[in-house]
Amino acid sequence: MNEKQTVPKEFDRVSRSYDLLSALNPGYSEHLERSARRMELAPGAKILDLCCGTGLSTAALRRAYPDATITGMDASEGMLESAREKSDLSDVEWLLGDAMDPGAFGAAGRYDGILMAYGIRNVPEPDLCLERLRGLLVDGGTLCLHEYSVRGSLWSRMVWNVVTLGIVIPLGLIFARTTKIFRYLRRSVLAFDSVDALEARLRKAGFTDVRTEPMGGWQRGIVHSFLASKPS
Ligand SMILES: C[S@@+](CC[C@H](N)C(=O)[O-])C[C@H]1O[C@@H](n2cnc3c(N)ncnc32)[C@H](O)[C@@H]1O
Secondary structure, X not given: OOHHHHHHHHHHHHOOOHHHHHHOOOOHHHHHHHHHHHOOOOOOOEEEEEOOOOOHHHHHHHXXXXXXXXXXXXXXXXXXXXXXXXHHHOOOEEEEOOOOOHHXXXXXXXXXXXXXXXXXXXXXXXXXXXXXXXXXXXXXXXXXXXXXXXXXXXXXXXXXXHHXXXXXXXXXXXXXXXXXXXXXXXXXXXXXXXXXXXXXXXXXXXOEEXXXXXXXXXXOOOEEEEEXXXXX
């Protein structure tokens, strides 16, 4: 089995400590909200939060678009259970499903925007996934991949190694009593696309107006908003 196919099961194991660990990561929620706002969706937009996890990215979308209709999808039952418990997100439609084919798991109709935060790196076939996401958008709709990319920058790779080896993995051991998913996180980010490569992937999947915007703080050069449009 491809390692990526086991990722949701590993998230099940850390779902109860996920929000606490994210709160210890400076800027985590603010950065998600920045990506959400960068999508510049109109009032009343219909939005899919793919790989929504415990709903932290969904909450960022809700803050940016108070009257949007939002669907959150994730393949981890544990993460979704935590999302469902959030009373401020009680109007969100939660779906258990695989990001490789959201349409097959009830993500129906066309979306004005799709946010995929820390998701595309984890799917087994990113090119096919992106093509399917384009198919789920309205013409002119916006995709935002909020994702790590450190390839091509020695400095970013060094910061990433220091932060994951020195902070993230030890905190995972203390609070989640496992290091597996955090070691995977370190490895998968180091192996993931450079900014140029992910932009090329988006264009190859039929998106236009592809652009990358940075985050601030220690995540500058590490986390980015990759924005792209479905041609009208
Ligand atoms: C790092 S969490 C991010 C959660 C949320 N978007 C956030 O920003 O806090 C990644 C999520 O992707 C989910 N995931 C990984 N592979 C998936 C797949 N193939 N289909 C759906 N969800 C997946 C995991 O279960 C996990 O909840």
